[in-house]
Amino acid sequence: AASLLGVDPVFEARLAARKLDLPVGVVDPDVPYLTPGVLSTDLEDRFLAALVSLCPKRRTSELVEAASQAKRGGLFGLRGRGREEAGGQSRPVVLLGAALSPGSTAGLVAELARTGVEVSGVVPNVGGAGLPPVGEGTVVGVLDPNLAAAAGAARERGARVVRTLLPIGVDGTARFLQDVAAEAGAGSSEVVRARSVWEDLGALRNRVRGKRIFFAGDTGFEVPLARFLADAGAVVLEVGAPRLDRRFLAEELQTLGSGVDVVVSPDWRGQMQRIEETRPDVVVASPGLHAPLVARGHLCRSPRDFVRAGLHGYEGSRRILELLARTFDRAEALDALSL
Numbered sequence: 001a002a003s004l005l006g007v008d009p010v011f012e013a014r015l016a017a018r019k020l021d022l023p024v025g026v027v028d029p030d031v032p033y034l035t036p037g038v039l040s041t042d043l044e045d046r047f048l049a050a051l052v053s054l055c056p057k058r059r060t061s062e063l064v065e066a067a068s069q070a071k072r073g074g075l076f077g078l079r080g081r082g083r084e085e086a087g088g089q090s091r092p093v094v095l096l097g098a099a100l101s102p103g104s105t106a107g108l109v110a111e112l113a114r115t116g117v118e119v120s121g122v123v124p125n126v127g128g129a130g131l132p133p134v135g136e137g138t139v140v141g142v143l144d145p146n147l148a149a150a151a152g153a154a155r156e157r158g159a160r161v162v163r164t165l166l167p168i169g170v171d172g173t174a175r176f177l178q179d180v181a182a183e184a185g186a187g188s189s190e191v192v193r194a195r196s197v198w199e200d201l202g203a204l205r206n207r208v209r210g211k212r213i214f215f216a217g218d219t220g221f222e223v224p225l226a227r228f229l230a231d232a233g234a235v236v237l238e239v240g241a242p243r244l245d246r247r248f249l250a251e252e253l254q255t256l257g258s259g260v261d262v263v264v265s266p267d268w269r270g271q272m273q274r275i276e277e278t279r280p281d282v283v284v285a286s287p288g289l290h291a292p293l294v295a296r297g298h299l300c301r302s303p304r305d306f307v308r309a310g311l312h313g314y315e316g317s318r319r320i321l322e323l324l325a326r327t328f329d330r331a332e333a334l335d336a337l338s339l
Contacts, residue, residue: 042243044099048150051123052096055134057157090185091160092120094132096150097143099124104310108143108167108177111313115181115188123150134159141180143167143312146220148248165251168221169228170197170317175251197314201232204321207328209233211281214274216240217266218286219303221311223249225284225320227256232321237278240266282327299331 017024093112098105105126109119121132134140136158142151143166151161164179165172174190181188198205213229215222217240226236239256244264246253253262263271268289275283275298285293285300293300301323309319 042146042149044144045147045149048096048099048123048147049153051131052134052150052153052157055123055131055157057133057135091137091139091183092133093117093139093141093180093184094134094154094159095119095122095141095143096154097147098122098312099126099144100307101310101312104312104316105143107310107313107315108173111173111177112180115177115190116186117181117184117188139180139183141167141176144220145223145249145252146243146245148245151248163251165227165255166224167312168224168316169231169320170194170201170314171231171255172224172228173312173314173317193314197317201318201321204318204325205232207325208321210235211324211328212237212278214238214278214280214283215303216268216271216275216283216285216289217242217263218284219307221303221307222284223252223256223262225303225306225311226260227252228317228320229324230256230260236260237280238263238271238274240271282324299327301327 013024095105095108098108105122109122112119120138123131123134125131134154134157138154138157138159140151140154140159140161141164142161145166155161160183162176162179162183165175167173167176171194174194178188178190208229210233212235213226214237215226220242222239222241223244226239230236239260239262241262241264244262256262271289272292275293276296280298282299282301283289283293284303284306287302287304290300290302305323306320309323310316311320
């Protein structure tokens, strides 16, 4: 857009930084991605990478001191309590992502506090006072699937980016909390907590067990969503993803298993044909496919519904299953009317 207006964004960024006395970065959404397609965009990734580059960069000793201060006060006023086999935290933790569902970040901060880990900041810090320090010794937990560039920017600063499952679904959240806590130096086990959450979700699991789900692809969250729903007993027919960094999501893909077809930047015509052939119980469809699929008699949900509801953490697991349960309940109620 800047080039169409005849504007040099780099020059304008330098000028703005000089006038505002603040660091200003440039986000270029037009740089080609490895797997281009009409559904492919890495604007959020590049935006967060720019934010990471604007974070204060301090030495490890200063970061640990910041973490100890956060431990006394706690982000969002939370303190570590009710810990399961927690040790002492030795490295500061920063969470990266969840820009579209900021409410779920507070839940993860609370869960980490329970394990003995205090979060020193979140990027982006929606409604917060500023960006947290990210530098040598910082532990970064990535919350979203399409943030390879942002994670790389943190890694270039010397931060430790935790390679684990995304905190979506029960097992994903348990792995995330456990691995982040371990990297931060606070040993914790989530086995008991995860088992308890699965038991509490028993009734909702029964509503999705055996249901055949087709992910058409839109938000990029399809892979972790499919992994969780497969764990809950659903049958995942296909997972479409607007773009996919297989190296960055190696843990997710390995856990999902090779038995599920993952289609990157899918062709909508082919998807429509496969949906017609398989007749899934529900299609998680992009806005472009939603209307024509409903017109053909398919039950659909938008992937953005899951994102808006807040899909991170243990509570996010409940919200995901509740959303699908309501979808099936309404469909069955309409079928009973025999209209």
